Amino acid sequence: MEEMVITNFRDLMRFYSSKKVFITGHTGFKGAWLSMWLSQAGAIIKGYSLQPRYDHGLFNYLPSELFQDSEINDIRNAESLEKSIYSFQPDIIFHLAAQPLVRASYDNPIETIETNVLGTANLLKSIKSVHSKCACVVITTDKVYKNSEDGRLYKESDPLGGYDPYSSSKACTEIVTESFRSSFYNPVNYAAHTKSIATARAGNVFGGGDWSEDRLVPDIVKALQENKEIKLRNPDSVRPWQHVLEPISGYLILGQLLYESPLEYSDEFNFGPEKSDHFTVGELTQLFVDAWGQGKWTNISNDHQKHEASLLQLDISKAKSRLNWRPRLSGKTAVEWTVDWYKAPANEKLNLTKKQIQDYTGLWNL
Numbered sequence: 001m002e003e004m005v006i007t008n009f010r011d012l013m014r015f016y017s018s019k020k021v022f023i024t025g026h027t028g029f030k031g032a033w034l035s036m037w038l039s040q041a042g043a044i045i046k047g048y049s050l051q052p053r054y055d056h057g058l059f060n061y062l063p064s065e066l067f068q069d070s071e072i073n074d075i076r077n078a079e080s081l082e083k084s085i086y087s088f089q090p091d092i093i094f095h096l097a098a099q100p101l102v103r104a105s106y107d108n109p110i111e112t113i114e115t116n117v118l119g120t121a122n123l124l125k126s127i128k129s130v131h132s133k134c135a136c137v138v139i140t141t142d143k144v145y146k147n148s149e150d151g152r153l154y155k156e157s158d159p160l161g162g163y164d165p166y167s168s169s170k171a172c173t174e175i176v177t178e179s180f181r182s183s184f185y186n187p188v189n190y191a192a193h194t195k196s197i198a199t200a201r202a203g204n205v206f207g208g209g210d211w212s213e214d215r216l217v218p219d220i221v222k223a224l225q226e227n228k229e230i231k232l233r234n235p236d237s238v239r240p241w242q243h244v245l246e247p248i249s250g251y252l253i254l255g256q257l258l259y260e261s262p263l264e265y266s267d268e269f270n271f272g273p274e275k276s277d278h279f280t281v282g283e284l285t286q287l288f289v290d291a292w293g294q295g296k297w298t299n300i301s302n303d304h305q306k307h308e309a310s311l312l313q314l315d316i317s318k319a320k321s322r323l324n325w326r327p328r329l330s331g332k333t334a335v336e337w338t339v340d341w342y343k344a345p346a347n348e349k350l351n352l353t354k355k356q357i358q359d360y361t362g363l364w365n366l
Contacts (some may be wrong), residue, residue, distance in 0.1 A: 208341025
């Protein structure tokens, strides 16, 4: 069967208008941006997540009426999660709820595994309770790959692995998702179950409204706001940095294609920047200093810190060719948009969030 092609965001937003969309992790950084974008499209949104961790994150600026329902609960609670999905009967599910931090996984490895692996299994089992057609996009990470740090860009077909508990939990999430897809939601038998599942592996994201602890950009912003020196653990490490709107646009495209052509898109996809925007930690930090107009950073790396990969790069050719997706923001522009958000007064942050989404869609001159 010939694959579909989405040529512009107007058609994409028209697709999501009046669609019932269930989002796990809607109080988190990416979940809040996704919710805002979907609300602008006219989607009917139900969120399921823990309480927001920070009272000044993006979620706290979103109007409550944006959601038909915002349920504060834990994806490890299988009974509650299934009941929530059953009562809403979604058309599309975006699964973002997770313990998302590498360093935190060293302190809480069991919680990380329970949340990321068992929580995903709970969600995938719950999809059985949806009576009609349903597409589910499971969000994982670029860190699912067995990383040899040899300079090559990782493809979706490369072996999975994970040194730290977070990375291994996300690799396990991919394996569990593939198992459920093969066992219960096999595309070969789609007519019988009408459920489709794909996974999205995104590179390191940043943007306005993220205050996570032990995450580079929030740490940079906090130091700049307090006029303190920025302390970097691994300034020479390379990551596929991207603005949060880049992978979210990919999730939205994948969600539509998965819903409309489930046999072709029940698959795995990388979302990351162009290779020219694979910056080191030091280079990205300097971009923030330049955009902010002040600040400096220093290297505090030592031999006793927790292991984090020093080189990680993604091959995004599959998303480009099959989803007609590509990154739209340069690294410099992504940093400038992020600085604008953090510098904006509190009463302007919601409108700026909406404007950045609109400006981003305007870059799709297709």
